[in-house]
Amino acid sequence: MTTHLPASLIATLPGPYYTDPEVFRLEQERIFESMWICAVRGADLDGPGAFRTVQVGRESVIVTRNRAGELRAFLNVCRHRGARLCTEESGEVRRNLQCPYHAWTYDLDGKLIAAPNLVKMPDVDRTAYGLVTVALREWLGYAWVCLADEPPSFEETVIGAAVERLGDAASIERYRTQDLALGRRITYDVKANWKLIVENFMECYHCATIHPELTEVLPEFADGYAAQYYVGHGAEFGSGIKGFTVDGSAGFDRLPEVADEQDRRYYAITVKPTVFVNLVPDHVILHRMFPLAEDRTVVECDWLYAPGVVESGTDVSRSVELFHRVNVQDFEACERTQPAMASRVYRSGGVLVPTEHHIELFHTWLLDRLRDHPSGPA
Numbered sequence: 001m002t003t004h005l006p007a008s009l010i011a012t013l014p015g016p017y018y019t020d021p022e023v024f025r026l027e028q029e030r031i032f033e034s035m036w037i038c039a040v041r042g043a044d045l046d047g048p049g050a051f052r053t054v055q056v057g058r059e060s061v062i063v064t065r066n067r068a069g070e071l072r073a074f075l076n077v078c079r080h081r082g083a084r085l086c087t088e089e090s091g092e093v094r095r096n097l098q099c100p101y102h103a104w105t106y107d108l109d110g111k112l113i114a115a116p117n118l119v120k121m122p123d124v125d126r127t128a129y130g131l132v133t134v135a136l137r138e139w140l141g142y143a144w145v146c147l148a149d150e151p152p153s154f155e156e157t158v159i160g161a162a163v164e165r166l167g168d169a170a171s172i173e174r175y176r177t178q179d180l181a182l183g184r185r186i187t188y189d190v191k192a193n194w195k196l197i198v199e200n201f202m203e204c205y206h207c208a209t210i211h212p213e214l215t216e217v218l219p220e221f222a223d224g225y226a227a228q229y230y231v232g233h234g235a236e237f238g239s240g241i242k243g244f245t246v247d248g249s250a251g252f253d254r255l256p257e258v259a260d261e262q263d264r265r266y267y268a269i270t271v272k273p274t275v276f277v278n279l280v281p282d283h284v285i286l287h288r289m290f291p292l293a294e295d296r297t298v299v300e301c302d303w304l305y306a307p308g309v310v311e312s313g314t315d316v317s318r319s320v321e322l323f324h325r326v327n328v329q330d331f332e333a334c335e336r337t338q339p340a341m342a343s344r345v346y347r348s349g350g351v352l353v354p355t356e357h358h359i360e361l362f363h364t365w366l367l368d369r370l371r372d373h374p375s376g377p378a
Contacts, residue, residue: 005351010360013367015346018193018338023370024294027194030369031273033057033147036158038275038288040143041302042071043182044090048108051097052090055290056147061134062086062097063143066108073134073145079112080104080129097131106131140277140286141178141304161271167232172269172277174257177284180304183316186324188299192334193341194274194291195366197299200330201268201276201287202226203356210329213322217241217248218266224355226268234265234279244280246321252282252309272365278323282306285323295338301327 005011017023039054040063051064053076060076062085076085083101096113098105105114110131118124135146137154144158153160162172190197200206207214207221215222218235237244243251244266254263258281269277274289283305290298303320310316340346352359 008354010352010357012349012352012359013195013363014349015341015343017366018195018341019294021294024193024291026370027291028057031057031366032291033059035148035152035273036137036144036146036154037273038142038271038286039063039073039145040071041182042138042141042143042178045071045143047092049093049095050091051086051093053086053088054145055292056145059147060084061145061147062131063136063145064093064097064108071136071138071143072109073136073143074106074110074131075134077132078102078104079131080115085131138178140172141180142286142288158271162269162277165231165269166267171232171259171262171267172279174259174262175255175279175284176257177277177286177304179307180255180284181307181310182302183283183305183310184303184320186301186320186327188301188327188331190297190299190331190334191295192297192331192338193294194289194297195362196334196337196341197289197297197331198270198273198362199359200334202270202359202362205353205355206333210333211326213246214326217244217322226355226358234262234267237264237266243282243319244322245318246325247318249318251280251319252305252314254281255283255306270362272362283319287327299327299331 033056037056039056039061040052044052045063045065048065048067048069051062054061054063061073062076063071063073066072078085078099078101080099080102083099085097085099096105096107103116104112107113110133112126112129115124135151137144139158144154159169163169166172204221204226205224208224211221217237219238220235238248241248243249245251263281267279271277274291276287278285283303286302286304288300290300292298303316305316
């Protein structure tokens with residue numbers, strides 16, 4: 001890292017942390033495969049047998065709903081010869097999960113229930129050779145999964161991120177995200193390292209430069225101060241702004257339990273490693289990142305509204321368009337940055353200016369997870 005910087009500047013991570021396949025492999029092992037990852041919106045799996053596959057680190061994970069209506073998660077690997085069970089991103093099975101190779105068949109709780117000549121193979125224990133279960137918790141209406149044999153505390157590492165940002169759990173619970181309906185989902189395939197996206201989301205030094213619509217709605221962002229800089233602080237809507245929409249026009253009725261002090265404010269939460277939660281009075285925007293390579297990250301973004309808004313067919317386009325533009329502007333900036341991470345100019349990294357100093361906490365957290373990597377900074 002750059003050394004001997006003046007006190008007002010802090011060194012960033014060196015460029016190789018964004019380009020080195022070995023660093024990404026370590027991140028897969030020590031971050032994505034050991035922490036809670038927001039995988040699937042529960043309402044997307046609306047009945048028994050509905051499933052979705054997601055990439056978590058180096059593993060493919062199946063999330064499905066069993067006959068009792070409960071969510072279950074398994075590694076997407078047949079216990080016989082290792083074939084992938086589900087090759088589609090999403091779908092629905094009638095009763096069971098069946099391997100297309102040799103027809104080993106599992107129920108929706110992962111137990112092996114059938115296979116050709118199974119009754120003649122007494123050594124194949126139906127429970128022992130069931131699917132490998134993945135830990136699953138539900139929060140905010142989403143299924144969060146963890147590949148670790150001993151998952152970290154969900155309350156401390158996931159819910160705790162909201163408490164650390166907002167000051168208490170009630171401040172996010174008032175939005176009743178689990179009861180909201182999906183108004184729009186947009187998937188972005190970003191040609192950039194996942195950390196560049198996290199760093200971008202955490203700061204607003206760039207907002208006046210590339211986010212004209214956002215700074216019109218949230219004028220304080222034009223001064224470069226990030227929404228996540230102060231505990232409990234939410235950026236206030238501009239005086240002439242009626243709603244969190246692309247043109248500042250009125251949005252929808254305030255969500256019923258949102259407090260008066262939360263009205264006309266925007267709150268941003270980063271749940272490490274791969275989730276952003278954005279709270280405004282009438283809807284919630286939730287980003288899930290799926291890092292696929294050192295220079296590629298798929299981001300799935302959901303806009304969630306009161307059920308009546310979606311069920312009535314109300315036009316949500318002005319509401320969606322504001323953050324969609326922000327997403328496109330941000331991801332284009334990250335894609336412009338990614339190639340320079342391999343430049344000799346960035347071998348020792350760059351600098352964080354004062355309004356970005358809180359990003360150092362993210363870098364410190366990351367380095368602690370990767371502390372044994374031989375090319376890490378002193």
